[in-house]
Amino acid sequence: MPSYPFATIDEIPDGGRKLIRVRGREIVIFRVGDKYHAMLNRCPHQGAALCAGRISGFMRSDRPGEFTLEREGEVIVCPWHGWHFDILNGQSWCDPDSILAKSYPVVVEPGSQMVKGPFIVEKFDVAVRPGTGLLDYQVEDQPIEIEPGKDYLVLVL
Amino acid sequence: MTEDVVVQAHGRSAGSTSRALKLIDCDIHPSLRSNEDLAPYLSRRWKNHLDTFGFRQVTPFSGSGRYPKATPALARRDAWPDSGGPPGSDLAFLRKQLLDLYRVDYGILSVIFPAGMSQFNIEFGEAVCRALNDWQLEHWTQPEPRLKAGILVQGEAPDLAVREIERLAGKPDYVYVAMTTHNIEPLGRRRYWPIYEAAEHYGLPIGLHVSGYNRYAVTGAGFPAYYFDETHTIAHAQAAVAASFVAEGVFDKFPKLKIASMEGGYTWVPFLGWRMDEQWARLREEVPHLQRRPSEYLHDHFWFSTQPVEDPPDPKYLAEIFEWIGWDRIMFSTDYPHWNMDDPNYALKLPMTAEQRRQVQCLNAAELFGLV
Numbered sequence: 174m175p176s177y178p179f180a181t182i183d184e185i186p187d188g189g190r191k192l193i194r195v196r197g198r199e200i201v202i203f204r205v206g207d208k209y210h211a212m213l214n215r216c217p218h219q220g221a222a223l224c225a226g227r228i229s230g231f232m233r234s235d236r237p238g239e240f241t242l243e244r245e246g247e248v249i250v251c252p253w254h255g256w257h258f259d260i261l262n263g264q265s266w267c268d269p270d271s272i273l274a275k276s277y278p279v280v281v282e283p284g285s286q287m288v289k290g291p292f293i294v295e296k297f298d299v300a301v302r303p304g305t306g307l308l309d310y311q312v313e314d315q316p317i318e319i320e321p322g323k324d325y326l327v328l329v330l
Numbered sequence: 331m332t333e334d335v336v337v338q339a340h341g342r343s344a345g346s347t348s349r350a351l352k353l354i355d356c357d358i359h360p361s362l363r364s365n366e367d368l369a370p371y372l373s374r375r376w377k378n379h380l381d382t383f384g385f386r387q388v389t390p391f392s393g394s395g396r397y398p399k400a401t402p403a404l405a406r407r408d409a410w411p412d413s414g415g416p417p418g419s420d421l422a423f424l425r426k427q428l429l430d431l432y433r434v435d436y437g438i439l440s441v442i443f444p445a446g447m448s449q450f451n452i453e454f455g456e457a458v459c460r461a462l463n464d465w466q467l468e469h470w471t472q473p474e475p476r477l478k479a480g481i482l483v484q485g486e487a488p489d490l491a492v493r494e495i496e497r498l499a500g501k502p503d504y505v506y507v508a509m510t511t512h513n514i515e516p517l518g519r520r521r522y523w524p525i526y527e528a529a530e531h532y533g534l535p536i537g538l539h540v541s542g543y544n545r546y547a548v549t550g551a552g553f554p555a556y557y558f559d560e561t562h563t564i565a566h567a568q569a570a571v572a573a574s575f576v577a578e579g580v581f582d583k584f585p586k587l588k589i590a591s592m593e594g595g596y597t598w599v600p601f602l603g604w605r606m607d608e609q610w611a612r613l614r615e616e617v618p619h620l621q622r623r624p625s626e627y628l629h630d631h632f633w634f635s636t637q638p639v640e641d642p643p644d645p646k647y648l649a650e651i652f653e654w655i656g657w658d659r660i661m662f663s664t665d666y667p668h669w670n671m672d673d674p675n676y677a678l679k680l681p682m683t684a685e686q687r688r689q690v691q692c693l694n695a696a697e698l699f700g701l702v
Contacts, residue, residue, distance in 0.1 A: 219673040225408040252407035254670055255400060 178292055178317055178325040182281055185209070185326075188246055192224045195328060202279060202326070203228075203260045205247055210260050211328050212249070213275035217265070221253040223274065231257065231266060278329045285321040292317045351435045351702075352688075353674060354695040356635040357539065357592050357663035358428065358437045358477070360470055361403075362444075363415035367469075371461035379454055387448040389543045396543070397557040401669040409667035417667035421474055428666045429476055432674045435692065436701050438663075439466060439479045440508065440592060442541040447485045447510040456484035456494070463498060471503035478699065480508030480537045485517075488524040495525070499532035505699040506535045506590060510542025511564075511571050518574030523583065530584045535633070535698055538571065539592035540564040561670075568594030569602050576606065576627045579619040589632045590698060593665060596634040600654040603628045629656050633698050635663035636690070637672040645680040657686050661695040 179193045185204040192201050192214060199214035201224040214224050230245035247260050257266035263276035319325065362368060365384075369377055389396050401407060403416045409427065411420035418424065429437060441462050449455030459482040466479040481504045483491035491507075498504050507529045515521060517538070529536050547553040549563040550570070568591055581587060603625030610617070610624050620627075634655065642648055652660055662678070665671045678690065696702065 219676040221406070222408060227407070 174329050176280070177328045177330065178282070178287065178319065179328055180317070180326045182324045182326055188228065190224060190228075193328070195330065198330075199224075200277065200328065202328070203249065205260060208261075209279040209281070209326055211277040211279045212258070212260065212263055213277075215275075216251045216253065216256060216258075217272050217274055218251065218254060218256050218267075221251050223249055223251060223258070225252040226250045227252075228260075229257070280327050280329060281324050282327050283321075284319045284323045284325055287319045287325065287327075289319050292319075351692040351696055353432060353434050354662065354692045354699075354701065355428070355432075355434050355437045355664045355666070355674075356590070356661045356695050357440050357637060357665050358424075359418050359666065359668060360424075360439050360441060360466065361416045361418035362465070363413075363419045367465060368458070368461045371464040372457055376454055376457040376461075379451070379457075383451075385444045385458075386450045387445065387543045388450065388545050396548075397560045399557055399669075404669060405667045406669050406671060421470065424666070425474065428664065429474070432664075434476060434674075436695070436699075437477050438505065438537075438695070438699065439470060439477055440537065440539045441466065441480070441482060442510075442539055445510050445542050446482055447513065448542045448544070449484075452484065452487050452490070456487065456490040458482075459484050460494060460497075463494065463504070467501075467503050478505040478701070479503055480506045481534070482508045483525060485509040485522060485525055486514055488522060491525045492528045495528040495532065495534070499528075499534060504534070505701070506537035508537045508539065511538050511540050511568060511594065512542040512544045512546075512548065514544055516574035517571050518576070518578035518580050520578065523580070526580060526584045526587050530587045533586075533700070535588040535590050537590045537592060538568070538594065540568055540594045564593075565595030565598060569598045572599075572628065572632060573602060573606065575631070576620070576624045577617060579617075581627045581631050582619055582621055587631060588698060590635070590661070591632055592635045592663065593637060594634070595640060596636075596655060596660070597640045597648075597651050599628060599632070599634065600651060629659065633659050633661055633694060635661050637663040637665040637677065638670050639672055639677050639679075641679065648680040649682065652680070652686075652690075657689050658694055658697075660690045661698070662691045 177195050180191060185191050185202060187204055187206060190201055190203045192199060200211050201214045203210045203212070212223060214222050216223050226249050228246060229248045229250050230242045231248055232240055232242050234240040249258050249260050258264065258274045263274035265272035265274065365380060368380065372380065405417035409417035411423035413420045413423070428434060444458055446455040446459035446462065449458060462482050470477045471479050481495055481498045483494050485491050495507055507525065509517065511517070526536065548560055548567055554560060554563060572591065575581065575589065606624035610620060640648065662674065663672070664674065682690065
């Protein structure tokens, strides 16, 4: 399977996200703890850009008056209709039997074992707009040259 | 069946459209950047009033709805324009995210905040309606001919509402008369009739987007606790509004009056028609002014916008419901920029013939709003 290095491991802070375009596909990368997860930037419900959603958890309750917020930081909420998806595997919370957000593996590879490049990745800066809590993103081309002493995030398509 | 036959079935000769319409969006919400946007269209008296007292509705939270909405400004999180205003306040951004992206031929504007008709101060409410009407023209329909506006009216004072209709009727920028739906009395009541007389006279449909605040709960069952409740009970309230129009004899008095029900649901329409028909057969003595079966008034006088599409588990059931309502009465809408917007490419999952799809996506709205 073709693989695409797109960032060094320190480029995405914990809880952060990065949007890239690979082979015409916009893919959003989430960091949860020390793990990285990639998801097609397209909600399977009506196509909204998932990268602009807020990150949350699953609010569960077994009976009225009791509730717990589980897996905080591991759920992306679609910016349009609020569909919730498990960042770790794309599983839908609203319609788990028939809806799945497309997800991809991300692996960490040491630069010493990789082809030098340069690889061109279109990067998007995703930022919280001050005062609104709303997310914003912009695209820019960025070449990546592999250096032997660094570890890289590699998207596997 | 060819397209020409469908077009003719709607009373429009096949050659009368100068171009082939494909998509009309019947529910777009433009927004003021701030109250200052209204200032050029308010007299000094009402500008001072706005600055001093603000908008005052019959609701405990000034400047807000009764229920916290799902998202900031009720909007898609990606609908905030770079220019800094709220979603729906920037024409260039609205073109990019809606009109150009989906190749919308016409978009029908619906201003639901501020609601002039819900203001405590009746005359201030009229001034707000007038100002919003002038603002819609200058900021939206004049620079962007794909957009059409409604004439917002202070319906709680029908004489003032009629004055505003008379001021603006005939301008092609305005294609309907807009009223709120939660009012002091249900809209079929006689106090509102002068508005219907004027609308019928000028050939303008009445557009009823669910909106407004009155002194009552959104349901007849009391005040619900959640926004989740509110999003559904507004459809019950809309059914009550429709029943009021029928029961009060509005359509017997104004047989050419047309109503566009916007964002108020529609799967209730068959239920309401059947139940009213059943009761009408037994209670005709009470409502002798009704000349026809209630469901016939519903069908002949009401049009319904689609968003939010009321998806049953199997989409084919919705096709059956459209069949019962009438394929000539359903009009596509997005509700842009609100969070539960429907995308034209994905929202209508039900099986439709090409002709039915064209009716829903543009022909019915073109007919109702007089768009070519």
